[in-house]
Amino acid sequence: MTGIGQVELCRVTTADGLLLDGALRIPGGPRTSLPVDACLLVHGTGSNFTAPGVLEAFASQAASSGIASLRINTRGHDLMARIPTQRGSVLGGAAYENIADCRHDLGAWIGLLSERGYRRIVVVGHSMGGVKAIYTLSRQTAEHVVGLVALSPPRFNHAHFQRHKLAGQFREDFRRADALVSRGEGEVLLQVRQPLTIVMPASGFVAKYGPHDEYDIMKLLPHVHCPTLVVIGTESAKNVPAFDGLREELERIAASRTGLNVVVVEGADVSYQGHFGAPFEHMIDWLSHRG
Numbered sequence: 001m002t003g004i005g006q007v008e009l010c011r012v013t014t015a016d017g018l019l020l021d022g023a024l025r026i027p028g029g030p031r032t033s034l035p036v037d038a039c040l041l042v043h044g045t046g047s048n049f050t051a052p053g054v055l056e057a058f059a060s061q062a063a064s065s066g067i068a069s070l071r072i073n074t075r076g077h078d079l080m081a082r083i084p085t086q087r088g089s090v091l092g093g094a095a096y097e098n099i100a101d102c103r104h105d106l107g108a109w110i111g112l113l114s115e116r117g118y119r120r121i122v123v124v125g126h127s128m129g130g131v132k133a134i135y136t137l138s139r140q141t142a143e144h145v146v147g148l149v150a151l152s153p154p155r156f157n158h159a160h161f162q163r164h165k166l167a168g169q170f171r172e173d174f175r176r177a178d179a180l181v182s183r184g185e186g187e188v189l190l191q192v193r194q195p196l197t198i199v200m201p202a203s204g205f206v207a208k209y210g211p212h213d214e215y216d217i218m219k220l221l222p223h224v225h226c227p228t229l230v231v232i233g234t235e236s237a238k239n240v241p242a243f244d245g246l247r248e249e250l251e252r253i254a255a256s257r258t259g260l261n262v263v264v265v266e267g268a269d270v271s272y273q274g275h276f277g278a279p280f281e282h283m284i285d286w287l288s289h290r291g
Contacts, residue, residue: 005025005026005027005028005029005063006025006026006028007023007024007025007026008023008024008025008026009021009022009023010022010023010024010070010112012108012109012111012112013086013108014075014104014105014107014108015104015107015108016101016104017085017086017087018075018083018084018085018090018092018104018105019083019084019085019086020072020073020074020075020077020083020105020108020109021049021072021073022049022070022071022072022073022109023049023050023070023071024068024069024070024116025059025062025063025068025069025070025071026068027062027063027064027065027066027067027068028063029066030066031066031067031068032065032066032067034065034067034284034287034288035120035146035287035290036067036120036121036122036146036147036287037067037068037118037119037120037121038067038068038069038070038113038118038120038121038122039058039059039062039067039068039069039070039121039122039123039124039149039283040069040070040072040106040109040110040113040121040122040123040124041055041058041059041069041070041071041072041124041125041126041129042072042074042106042123042124042125042126042129042130042132042133043055043071043072043073043074043077043126043128043129044125044126044127044128044129044130045076045094045127045128045196045198046078046079046093046094046198047077047078047126047129048073048077048078049071049072049073049077050071053126053271053272053276054126054151054271054272054276054279055071055124055126056071057276057277057280058124058276058279058280059071061277061280061281062280065284068113068118070109070112070113072105072109073105074097074102074105074106074129074132075092075097075101075102075105076092076093076094076097076099076102076128076132077092077093077094078093078094079093079094079095079198079199080092080093080094080095080096080199081093094128094198094200095189095198095199095200095201095204096200096201096204097204098207099131099132099135099207099208099214099215100135100214102132102135102136103135103136103139103140105132106123106132106133106136106142107136107140107142110123110142110143110144110145113144114143114144118144119144120144120146121142121144121145121146122145122146122147122148122149122283122287123136123137123142123145123147123148123149124148124149124151124279124283125148125149125150125151125153126151126152127151127152127153127154127270128153128154129151130150130151130152130153130217130230131150131153131154131156131215131217133148133150133153134148134150134153134217134220134221134224134228135215135220137224137225137226138220138221138223138224139223141225145226146226146227147226147227147228147229147287148224148226148227148228148229149228149229149230149231149279149283149286150217150228150229150230150231151231151272151279152231152232152233152236152243152270152272153217153230154195154217154240154242154243154246154270155216155217155218155242155243155246155249156195156208156209156213156215156216156217156242157213157216157218158209158210158211158212158213159211159213160241160244160245161174161194161195161209161241161242162174164241164244166239166240166241166244167194167241169193169194170193170194170195170209170241173190173192173193173194173205174205174206174209174210176190176202177190177192177202177203177205177206178202178206178210180202180203181202181203181206185202186201186202186203186206187201187202187203188201188202189201189202190202190205192205194241195209195240195241195242218249218250218253221250221253221260222253222257225259226259227259227260227261227290228259228260228261229261229262229263229282229283229286230250230260230261230262230263231262231263231264231265231278231279231282232246232247232250232262232263232264232265233264233265233267233268233269233270233272233275234264234265234266234267234268235267235268235269236268236269236270240270243270247262247264250262261286263282263286265278265279265282
């Protein structure tokens with residue numbers, strides 16, 4: 001075990017000109033003997049690179065094991081935010097982000113790690129951060145990325161939400177949002193309740209959760225070409241439609257696809273409260289068995 005080392009605040013400029021901040025944690029001792037030099041930690045909806053929780057624990061465990069970690073902001077950090085650019089600022093945060101733009105954010109951060117000499121990077125995304133990691137790595141090959149770990153990535157599948165017994169609020173909210181968009185009032189802010197409680201423009205809600213299913217991880221995972229580990233908590237599916245049946249679907253795909261592994265954390269929900277250490281331990285076990 002090594003010391004916690006040092007923490008360095010970092011900033012990148014994305015390909016489309018946004019400025020994003022993060023924190024690189026460098027262990028105080030030698031690098032790990034495992035096949036990973038650094039982990040890129042991607043926050044979930046409404047979170048950011050300083051938030052307490054499972055990724056904070058992950059970064060501490062990584063430092064103790066000789067692995068660098070970079071906790072980052074995407075343009076979807078916090079619920080609503082002004083994102084600086086080189087020519088002013090733009091609306092951002094979870095309410096205003098376009099999920100597809102995450103490829104610019106993650107690409108910039110992967111580039112920073114590569115510039116610092118890290119050649120074996122594992123991208124670790126929590127919740128929406130897992131969706132962003134899967135989306136990005138399904139769209140482009142990232143040099144020096146040797147693995148992907150998605151912690152409780154929700155499935156955005158419109159038909160599933162529409163028919164799920166617990167998704168009545170989603171159906172109501174989507175009808176309201178779709179009607180506003182149809183009337184040309186897509187910028188009206190709505191308080192929506194599912195898949196999570198958040199305020200966002202009607203157009204953003206339709207874009208993220210509409211029938212095109214652009215961010216459905218079951219469609220994206222077959223196009224991810226690096227080894228992938230998906231971690232799911234058993235409590236997630238009980239109350240959240242986005243996780244209902246997801247474990248079974250993932251295990252079905254993993255049974256026939258080399259490079260995809262699924263592990264389950266008993267008793268854990270999406271936040272991993274009470275199980276903060278489990279995701280890192282599962283990653284280490286996965287990497288160890290991969291050699």
